[in-house]
Amino acid sequence: MAQLITDGSNHGVHPFVCQLRDVDTHLPLSGIELGDIGTKQGWNGIDNGYLRLDNVRVPRTNMLMKYFVVHKDGRYERIGSNDKAIYSTLIYARSLCASFYGGRMVIMAASVAIRHCLVMKCDKYGSLFENRFVKNTLVTELASGLAIWLAGNALSNEYKRLLPRIMDGDSSPLPALHAISSGYKALSTYLGPEGVERCRRCCGQVGGLVASGLPIISETVSPGVTIDGDNTVMYLQLARYLVKLERRRREDGDSKNERGDDVDNEFDSSGPNSKSFALHMIKLHGLKSQKLIEQAYDRMTSLVTSEGLPLYEAWNRTSVDLVQAAEAYTISYAVKSFYDVIMSCGNDQDGGPDRDDEDLKNVLFDVLCLFAVHSFVSSVNVCYHLLTDKLPTSNLSDLRQSIDKMVDKLAPNALALSDGLDLSDAELDTCIGTYCGNTDADIFNYVADVQPYNAKPDLLKPVLEGLRNYFKLRSRL
Ligand SMILES: Cc1cc2nc3c(=O)[nH]c(=O)nc-3n(C[C@H](O)[C@H](O)[C@H](O)COP(=O)(O)OP(=O)(O)OC[C@H]3O[C@@H](n4cnc5c(N)ncnc54)[C@H](O)[C@@H]3O)c2cc1C
Structure with a gap:
């Protein structure tokens, strides 16, 4: 979407489609700068992006012109009276x-x-x-x-x-x-x-x-x-x-x-x-x-x-x-x-409602x-x-x-x-409020599984040895 300006008049925000990347290399085309905006407060599964177009020519026919049209001579015209749709x-x-x-x-x-x-x-x-x-x-x-x-x-x-x-x-x-x-x-x-x-x-x-x-x-x-x-x-x-x-x-x-x-x-x-x-x-x-x-x-x-x-x-x-x-x-x-x-x-x-209703x-x-x-x-x-x-x-x-x-x-x-909403355990993804109500057992099962070193106590051995060596070194100094 961008502001549409024709013959010096601004007609407001209008939609268009535009190729951004090379189909073979997937690299941005010339004049196109884009990327990911980074981590947000929530909804991080959605990769919101930024985009800047610098001297990029968008063909007139790439505009989505169901409710308005820009003619070849630059004239702007509304089509029908249903643009509010x-x-x-x-x-x-x-x-x-x-x-x-x-x-x-x-x-x-x-x-x-x-x-x-x-x-x-x-x-x-x-x-x-x-x-x-x-x-x-x-x-x-x-x-x-x-x-x-x-x-x-x-x-x-x-x-x-x-x-x-x-x-x-x-x-x-x-x-x-x-x-x-x-x-x-x-x-x-x-x-x-x-x-x-x-x-x-x-x-x-x-x-x-x-x-x-x-x-x-x-x-x-x-x-x-x-x-x-x-x-x-x-x-x-x-x-x-x-x-x-x-x-x-x-x-x-x-x-x-x-x-x-x-x-x-x-x-x-x-x-x-x-x-x-x-x-x-x-x-x-x-x-x-x-x-x-x-x-x-x-x-x-x-x-x-x-x-x-x-x-x-x-x-x-x-x-x-x-x-x-x-x-x-x-x-x-x-x-x-x-x-x-x-x-x-x-x-x-x-x-008509029955008794259950x-x-x-x-x-x-x-x-x-x-x-x-x-x-x-x-x-x-x-x-x-x-x-x-x-x-x-x-x-x-x-x-x-x-x-x-x-x-x-x-x-x-x-x-x-x-x-009554049939919320599945998978959707709730919880260890304290599963359908079976087995809170204590669920919490223990979860915390036991959540970190790899819980199942392998010797996983920390190299870290402990490293720390011991480090402190020995410090004490010699
Ligand atoms: C990280 C991020 C992700 C986004 N993701 C999406 C997305 O996925 N899809 C999408 O469509 N959009 C997305 N947006 C855009 C988002 O919808 C807008 O940012 C949102 O509508 C708020 O508008 P604004 O940021 O322009 O704030 P503004 O409208 O400028 O508001 C700023 C402050 O000014 C006040 N204010 C503004 N105008 C008035 C007024 N007329 N009267 C009184 N107070 C006013 C507001 O109350 C607010 O406190 C995203 C934006 C960001 C930053």
């Missing part, structure tokens, strides 16, 4: 990021840690898992991983469903898809490293052993926040879309909030009906997200109208508020999306409620002043307390839920 691959990549970093990778870390902590004995409580802090951390992270994974998958499916329409020239679904995929990418890659690290800590220092598998997962997720678009920029892209929606809502004279006006401040989080509580949490998240975007919008417009700042400067000064609003919207969207996934569960082929749905509602409450209370401080009429302090306190009860309800299903 090229962004659709970006949307798909971001939806994959969403289900991967804060989803599958957190589930993997939680699975290893849950298996390990369940079998590690602890004097007072039976197992390490029964420590309140460990149990809350692991069950909450598992719930978060499942929620993000399912919401991310739902977005990928939505993209695949809409793609034929987009390729046929209907670009109307793109703005919303682009906005929410940007938000998901940011949310998931923020939650990923935090979640994996919290699971790792629950295992104590064996979680620091590379053989536990957890440091590898941690290294893989840690660069996610800047990969494929920095997260702040991602949230600001979503915020741009939300600001447009908010402006349109006000121009249309719609004084009602998009969601959340009907939040009921009477609720029961301990009752058997997780579904109705999930609906309550969807409204609460919707309200929080709406209040935050209203606040950011008001601040930005007042900087323009009262202080006379140009829009770009007002935007820059409001960017912290905008990022908070975008994050709240993304969580709210993920909660709603997870709810829709549960509701469609079992309806795919045979027309109902049982599964109930457990998934427990997962959803825990994710929804935990994500709400852990970020409510930034906007509590906007919610006091709908959420009295006593209710917020009840919500906080309800997390323990939800964790206790979900904990007996934690192992089954993580096993």
Whole structure:
């Protein structure tokens, strides 16, 4: 990709193909400088390269000209009105990021840690898992991983469903898809490293052993926040879309909030009906997200109208508020999306849920409620002043307390839920959380095999002799 400049006009970044190496010698062609960029923070199996082209002539026909063309005389012309379709691959990549970093990778870390902590004995409580802090951390992270994974998958499916329409020239679904995929990418890659690290800590220092598998997962997720678009920029892209929606809502004279006006401040989080509580949490998240975007919008417009700042400067000064609003919207969207996934569960082929599906749905509602409450209370401080009429302090306190009860309800299903993903021992690559739960034996087998000199004690003999000679020499001196 490179900036395309014709007749003095810059048309932006455009793709082209270009031969880099000699087919026989594999050496770079004249004017081409390339190489490997070296070791990175994670993803070292991918050999990212650098490339510099110095006076290299690329034939015009080497450009990928499906949506635009550069004519022989240098004229630039767009073909059709579907050039925005090229962004659709970006949307798909971001939806994959969403289900991967804060989803599958957190589930993997939680699975290893849950298996390990369940079998590690602890004097007072039976197992390490029964420590309140460990149990809350692991069950909450598992719930978060499942929620993000399912919401991310739902977005990928939505993209695949809409793609034929987009390729046929209907670009109307793109703005919303682009906005929410940007938000998901940011949310998931923020939650990923935090979640994996919290699971790792629950295992104590064996979680620091590379053989536990957890440091590898941690290294893989840690660069996610800047990969494929920095997260702040991602949230600001979503915020741009939300600001447009908010402006349109006000121009249309719609004084009602998009969601959340009907939040009921009477609720029961301990009752058997997780579904109705999930609906309550969807409204609460919707309200929080709406209040935050209203606040950011008001601040930005007042900087323009009262202080006379140009829009770009007002935007820059409001960017912290905008990022908070975008994050709240993304969580709210993920909660709603997870709810829709549960509701469609079992309806795919045979027309109606059977009993097993109902049982599964109930457990998934427990997962959803825990994710929804935990994500709400852990970020409510930034906007509590906007919610006091709908959420009295006593209710917020009840919500906080309800997390323990939800964790206790979900904990007996934690192992089954993580096993439900069929994560193989080979994929987890761990000696502390294998499927059979044989932690102690696995650790000993691993450390005995890991270094060649463990199996051959006399391997160190020459080193010891060398050291002895060295010190003798020193003492003579
Ligand atoms: C080692 C390495 C490997 C890579 N691998 C790949 C790869 O395999 N595939 C691929 O496609 N790309 C790859 N990239 C590119 C990568 O996607 C980008 O580096 C990434 O999108 C971040 O962009 P940036 O580095 O330009 O940072 P910038 O966008 O310049 O961000 C720098 C800082 O400025 C802030 N900032 C920037 N713009 C704004 C704004 N408008 N408002 C507010 N704050 C802003 C950001 O929040 C951030 O804190 C790689 C890059 C590196 C260095």
